[in-house]
Amino acid sequence: MKDLKHPSSWKYSSSIDEGFFEVVTPENSACKLTWVFRLNLKKGKSYSLSDKKLELNGVVIKGSVSIRHSSGERGLDKFDSFYLPAKDQLTIMAKDDCSLFFGGSLYERRGEYFVREYDLSIPLGGIHQIHGTPPFSREVFMTVSEKDVASRLICGITVGEPGAWTSWPPHQHTLDLEEAYCYFDIPDRSSVLHCCSRQPGKIEFVHPASAGDCVIVPEGYHPTVGIPGVKSCYFWVMAAHSSQSRRYDLAVNDPIY
Template identity: 25%
Template structure:
């Protein structure tokens, strides 16, 4: 199911429909029609490797399943990774712009490459799993767990903001609906956002809603499955709904043109009363 207003037809990317070269998913600023946010997923067989040229963007290598070694310059970062996206936090590697990096996996695995066009060239760094802030957000049927591995206040990047959210089956997350499509100093920051989904179980699914924040804005209700992505250039996004019996994972990748790297959002005024 995918209800759209026509303009949103290309904002729900079903699994494998945005593959390019070695990437099972390849979302660039150019393909998304915006200026900064990017996401790729890379599958490596046992003993496989991949050369990534970062060019004008900063990138984080985030294991979805399995581990890898990331070599940039004269530094190698060993990522232990995890069994799958539902198995807790993982370590990760930050890659600066204007660099060449090799990603190699002796046992094979799947890796998310979260990126953003940027100006500053920061040093390559290793992000240890024990240092990832874990947040329990919401209560009852709105409870979920957030891994703030590259949140604005937890890990330094130039423009990139990225977090993981795990929602138990039957629960809602990204609720109340919120938006960040305007620059309002101290109140709201303009950010382009990508949702990348994985659903527990071979037949699992969920739903993602984006509703217009202005006339002609994004209007999307998508049934999402593992490997799907949703682009959010504007609009109130949420809820993200996990079907009963099927936990939902999503990776949020954000970046924007603001003068500072900050996550400032506005909640939809019609859906905050009584929220727990």
């Protein structure tokens, strides 16, 4: 039987078929608070989105859509995103063949609907950030920042440099936050390497990850690196164990490195 707690079980593939799919849930993974979903729509099709218990952060990873909410209708292009609290509802309409990833966690009556345009011209600060230094620097854009009003989620998009590490030096936030990495824009027949370790200074398991793959981080260290010429690109979803740990500054670096 598959041991969900072992890092070898932490990679999940998402479907490219049309429809809405569960990717990661507490029922099929070692995560207790993290959900990941994927939606694929053909041009002209629509999907009504709502959940009774989860807050959701949806990010367009392919194509463009129009979303209709009680507050109004607007278009979203690639990497634009929205936050939807539980029991709220919106309709997603595909302007092109499109795909979206969703991160979810338990909603606790904190958080209201908002839309965020992906805009790298925003000055560096709370939403747009550069982490690390060359040769392992990466660009980060927060789709749900710790300053945004939400219950448990902090989410964002990370794009690394070709063939370079992200999340280096290795860090962990086991006591405070779970995480999932949802990979996109990895060229065909290419991959990035997602390393998993529950012990300092040790790599326990390495997952080759391609576009559409999701690797969870229920605990431990989790650096990634692109193979030569390939950028490590992913939508990351963090779910806090408590309202007090819904913070982005709790990472503990691996003391060996």
